[in-house]
Structures are given as C-alpha cells and as structure tokens.
Amino acid sequence: MARIAxxxxxxxxxxxxxxxxxxxxxxxxxxxALNDIASPEMCAYLLRHDSTFGPYPGEITYDASGLRLNGLRIPLTATPDLDTLDLSGVDLVLECTGKAKSRAFATAGLRAGAMRVLVSGPCPVADETIVMGANDDALADQQVVSNASCTTNALAPLARYLDDAFGIVTGHMTTIHCYTASQPTVDTPRGDLIRSRAAALSMVPTTTSAGSQVGLVLPSLADRITATSVRVPTASVSAIDLTVQTREVVNADQVNTALRAAPPNIFGWTDEPLVSSDLRARHESIIMALPETHVTSGGLLRVFGWYDNEWGFSNRMIDMALRMTA
Structure with a gap:
C-alpha cells in the first residue's frame, strides 16, 4: 500500500x-496527509456539499487537526510552506495547489521527506510531463512529474491515436471549456483583458496551454497542431473540436471504426446525441461523439469529443499515482 499526501x-x-x-x-x-490553508471546517464543508458532483456519498466529520471520511481519519495541516512538514514515509505528494511554477515550490514535498511529486497541471520545472495514453511509456524514476492540463489529457491521446492510425499533417483544436476559478463571477480588472469579464455571462475566446503541452508530450507533433479555447457559461464538462489534415485519405466510417477500438479508460465513445451535462462524472480522458465525425470533400477530418475536465483528470491523477508508486 503506497502512502500519499x-x-x-x-x-x-x-x-x-x-x-x-x-x-x-x-x-x-x-x-x-492533507494540507490546505483553509480551515478543517471549510474543507469538510466543501467536500460534503459539491455544487457540481452533488453530496459526498458518505460521512464526513472533522476536528482541529484532521478529517474523518467514511470512518478513515486523515491528518490535516494548514501551511503554505509544505517543506516545513514531516512527510518522511510518504511515497508520493499530489501537488494540487496550482502554484507549482518554480522548482523550489514543486520540490517542497521532497524537502519534507516524500519520495516523489505529481503535479496536477502544467509545470515548467517538472522533470517530465506525462499524459496517460500519449507518452506514459516515458515514465521512469523522475522525482517531479507533471500530469499536464485537463485539456492536454483529452487532446494528446487523441492526437497520438489519429497520428498513428492515419498520420497528421497539420491541424487545429478548439476546446469549448467550462469556466474555472481563474475567471471572475463579475467584471473585475485582471492582467488579461478578456479574462476580466464575468465568466457566467459570456462566451470568452482565450488561450489554452494544450497546444504547447501537446508539443511537449509528443515532440513529433510539435508545431503541427495549434490550439485555442472558448470559455463558456457552464460549470462542468468541456469538449475538444479537432480538425486535421491526414496523410492517409479517410472517411467518417473508417475513423469511427478506429475510435471504437481505441484504448478503453483513456477513450470512451457514444453514438447518442448527447449534451455536456450527460457526460458529467465520466472517468475517461475523452469520450468521442461519433455522430460529429465528418470529412470534407477536400480531405479535412473533424472529430469531436467530450471530457469532464475535473472528474476525468482526477482519475488520471490516480492512475498516474498508481504507476509512480508501483
């Protein structure tokens, strides 16, 4: 049994x-071990009542130094400096603050005594960026690993699969992405003008790290796929809209047959005409909407897939943790 914080x-x-x-x-x-700067009461409350995924399916209690979840008591500390804690005996730290931009911050868990760190997002100072289904064969004994972004976890396996099957010459991806905590609920001054606008009132065209992250994860596709984002007024479930020029001439039936055979857990698929709320709490990295597959007379292939950017990504974090502690 691996010990994680x-x-x-x-x-x-x-x-x-x-x-x-x-x-x-x-x-x-x-x-x-758990660490968060919020109080135990607040941590317990937000676990018990989740606006996106509903009530916690079990019992949650807390005291001044820990949480009890379904009878399991887990110590909870509240320090912004992880390296002040004693994490000796911890096999892996899941670094989920979103702040691991410097090597000093990313390695704080190592200085506290843990063996390895897995970062839940892009991390420019990680030893390696790994995406399940894309380049997880590169996982070895790296001490600090980035799990990339939720969108990269959806795009990179799809891009690799299509490239292996049909060859990608070039392409463009747009993610239709639900709003996140990086956006304000009302118009508020931000460094990025367009992200200063109220998240739940408008569609917001913006950037995504997935384009550069795919090139990092799959160097053979670097500069061949560009990426943009449109943030939309929904709370969960995002989508990948990918158009590519393939080396091999394809038709929609041929592509969908291949997508049905894609590796399960990473890929799912549906023939139904679904909407985003139907995909909430799906565990796969991407769920392909097969009726949305189209090929133009000029040979451009368009595919469309859903992904729960919180639930699916969190499942990949657990899968990566299993690999890193095996």
Missing part, C-alpha cells in the same frame, strides 16, 4: 480525495 484541496484535490475514499477506495493508495 495531497497538498491543496481545491477542485482537483477534493475530487481525488472523494474518489480515493469512495468509488476508488480499493486502490492500493493510502491517503496519510
């Missing part, structure tokens, strides 16, 4: 904790 109980940290104490509690991962 979670630093940061934001959206991803809480979903991981929820999964590991409910539907994925049989995994050989034991959560032995």
């Amino acid at each position: 979670i630093n940061g109980l934001g959206r991803i940290g809480r979903v991981i904790l929820r999964l590991l104490t409910t539907s994925r509690q049989a995994e050989p991962l034991e959560v032995v």
